[in-house]
Amino acid sequence: MLRDLNSILDYVDRLNELDTSDVSPMAQVSDRYGVDQAKQGSERFVYANREDVLEGLRKSLPHTDALANAPDADEDFFRVPKVIER
Numbered sequence: 001m002l003r004d005l006n007s008i009l010d011y012v013d014r015l016n017e018l019d020t021s022d023v024s025p026m027a028q029v030s031d032r033y034g035v036d037q038a039k040q041g042s043e044r045f046v047y048a049n050r051e052d053v054l055e056g057l058r059k060s061l062p063h064t065d066a067l068a069n070a071p072d073a074d075e076d077f078f079r080v081p082k083v084i085e086r
Contacts, residue, residue, distance in 0.1 A: 072079040 067073045067078070070078045
């Protein structure tokens with residue numbers, strides 16, 4: 001494991017030698033969602049932060065209706081097959 005870690009760190013050192021002054025910064029996949037290209041810096045990513053308000057949201061499916069469509073359920077919960085064994 002030590003050899004692998006050293007290999008990774010060596011590679012990071014090699015990457016740090018690259019001149020990235022002409023490379024524009026990237027932030028995850030933000031540009032994929034139609035962000036205004038004319039905006040600069042953090043202004044391009046303001047859509048990611050919004051107030052947490054309930055206005056305008058649709059109501060949740062009633063609990064009984066959700067359970068009625070379940071292939072297997074009891075009075076309160078969905079039943080699912082066991083996937084982890086000890």
